[in-house]
Amino acid sequence: MKFLLIVLYDAGVYHSPKSFLTFNKALQYKEIILKTHAIFTGSELLSGQTLNSNILSLGRKWTEMGWKLESSSIIPDDPQLIKKALTLSLENHELTIICGGLGATSDDITRRSVAEALKLKINYSEKIRAELEEFMAKRQRIPQEQWLKNQSEHIESAKLLDNRTGLAHGQLIKYGSKLIALLPGPPSEFTPMLEQELVPLINSKRSFTQLNYIIAGETESSVERRCAEIKSEFPQVDYGFCAQPGIVKLSLRLPQNIDAKKITKLCEKSFPIEILSTPSLPEEILQLARQRNWTFASAESCTGGLVSSALTAIPGSSDVLAGAIVSYSCDWKNKYLKVKKSILNKFGAVSEECAHAMAEGLREKFKVECGVAITGIAGPGGGSDEKPVGLVYIASFIPNDILVEKCLFRGDRNLVRQHSVSHALNQLRLQINSHKFTR
Structure with a gap:
């Protein structure tokens, strides 16, 4: 996959209501090919002890950016195999991403293995050491000298990548016409560094x-x-x-x-009504509610609190989210949401009538302007010919309007639950946007 690497002298940003566009003005550029290979290190990845979730984050981000991850490999904690994998990647790819092995324990051997393969020196960063000492001092801990020394290592000429969620810095090395990026192995450190450090560095060089x-x-x-x-x-x-x-x-x-x-x-x-103005559906709901000074609540059965979890994952959501109820049983639907026993007996818990009643009870209980209620069969058991696995009724409401939709989702239990949450939030989004809004 080809793109243009440019030297930027000026950059401007144009904001569309429905997208974010970046325009780069260049005075110099040259064409390069960005073929990417990822090497994941760690014997635990091969033994089945740890799932390699980092490949998912990397693949999704590269796809999102319109780039191409050509291949990947998993290598045990063996210096010779790491060097061999890197050498092979450099022969065929312009960018090699190596994940893992940047800590200070005996099996963290990536830095030295890469330095040896490239015949580069290992240096020690006083900046990293000072940051580590400050980090430990705040926690009233005294670090060992060898730990400080190991964790402060970096390959000569490498650009350090900040680790905002951990201690191991990443590194970006220019080796001739090739690039090698070293990123930490823990997913909580890998993904933020990938998205906040490495991708912006590469993206800032583009001429498209x-x-x-x-x-x-x-x-x-x-x-x-x-x-x-x-x-x-x-x-x-x-x-x-x-x-x-x-x-x-x-x-x-x-x-x-x-x-x-x-x-x-x-x-x-x-896509006149489908494009979001924020990065996600939960953020979209929060934004729409704030614009109207509305509050939100959810009542969930088969999704077990995933809607409220999605909203509370967004910082500052407390000004919109009033509360949530997980009413998994019929007794709780009746007791806390005032769903009549006659509805439950006649139509069942998974029905349009029950979803509508859940939404009514939720609105009354929390005194909110908008919200969702979900009831369904996530599987793998519990289905029938009349009500198969994947059948979900979703009620959304705004002032003076309750909307119920019947959905039939495919997939396993987790996928049905995820689809239910996304559909519920999007259903409410469309309902809010169709409502005449005046400040």
Whole structure:
């Protein structure tokens, strides 16, 4: 996959209501090929003790950015194998990402293995050492000298990447025309460093414009089909699609000679109500509620609190989220949401009537302006011919309006629950947006 590496002298940002576009002005550039290979180190990844979730984060981010991860490999904690894997990657790829082995224990051997493979020196960073000493002092701990020394190592000429969630710094090494990035292994450190440090470094060098959209309520194939007009008019544009439950991330990479504003208008024409103005559905609901000074609550059965969990994962959500009820049993639906026993006996807990009554009870209990109620069969058991696994009724409400939708989701238990949450939030989003709004 090719892109243009440029030297930036100026950069401006154009903000669309429905997207964020970056325009780069360049005076110099040269063409390079960014073929990426990822090496994941750690014997625990091969023994089955640890799931390699970092490949998911990397693959999704590269797809989102419109880039291509060509291949990956898993290597045990063996210096010779790490050096061999790196040498092979350098022969065939322009960017090699090595994940893991940046700590200070005996099996953290990545830095020295890479330095030996590249015939580069290991240096010690006083800056890193000072940061580590300050970190330990705040926790009233005295670090061992050898630990400080090991953790302060970096490869000569490497650019240090800040670790905002841990202690091991990442490193970016320019080796001739190739790049090698060293990132920490724990997912809580790998993903933030990937997204907040490495990707911006690479992205700042591009000579193309990238448009990113979050499209809700559509499938990947539907999004691709609805991009037909754009593809027909602008065949030079590269497209990337990344599907997740309830949303599709659409990335468009534009050459410099294409007007991004024209593409933006076509996208907004193709997806008039589907494009989010925020990075996620929970953030979209919070924003819409804040604009109206509304509060939100949820009543959940088969999703077991996933809606409220999604909202509380967003910092500052307490000004919108009033509360939540997980009413898993019929008794709790009756006791806390005032769902009549006659409804439960006649229609069952998984029914349009029950979802509607749950929404009514929720609104009355919390005195909120908007919210969702979910009841369904997530599986794997509990289904029947009349009510199969994956059947979910979702009620959403705003002032003077309760909407109930019947859904049938495919997949295992977790996937049904995830789809239910995404659908519920998107259903409420559309309902709010259709409501006449005056400040």
